[in-house]
Amino acid sequence: TQLLEQSPQFLSIQEGENLTVYCNSSSVFSSLQWYRQEPGEGPVLLVTVVTGGEVKKLKRLTFQFGDARKDSSLHITAAQPGDTGLYLCALINAGGTSYGKLTFGQGTILTVHP
């Protein structure tokens, strides 16, 4: 079973600071997704990365897929209180009868203080 390790588990920063969340796999993955979740709600998909070395930007969020396809990072520039939430990385199982199953990392709880 492919495992995902996310770090850090908790992140508490001041508004305006930058931060990076990391997601590492025990083996090569075909594609990886990043989600953001608020308390009492389901996760909301932010991005899917597929190609090694790929970089995607979503406003102040930058997502990177490692060249070796075993790691990914999420970087937030000038964090705002509205960025507060649980950030999750997840692998998509891309084949066979398990198609579409997600394996999640443990999550990073981000708190941005005004």
Add this chain to the structure above:
Amino acid sequence: SQTIHQWPATLVQPVGSPLSLECTVEGTSNPNLYWYRQAAGRGLQLLFYSVGIGQISSEVPQNLSASRPQDRQFILSSKKLLLSDSGFYLCASFTGPGPRGYTFGSGTRLTVV
């Protein structure tokens, strides 16, 4: 785009009571459907998935069961709840790769007392 409806939003049940959580999907057909459970502030654990009507696969041994009586209906059940069944239950639908392929419901917070 697909939408997932889950109910109820919150539920408090005594130990030993039965459970039925329902999930329905709109805006798509023949989706793969999933039940996940989440501990507070942590990642999601896959419980069951279904690739079609009547087809259920279980990921972890547990006190729960799932059924898919219709293409866009997925039900999570238990005959007798345990304290350890408490958690946040999420239904999800997957129709294929792409930004809108994976959608989660808003979840049910179950507390077993």
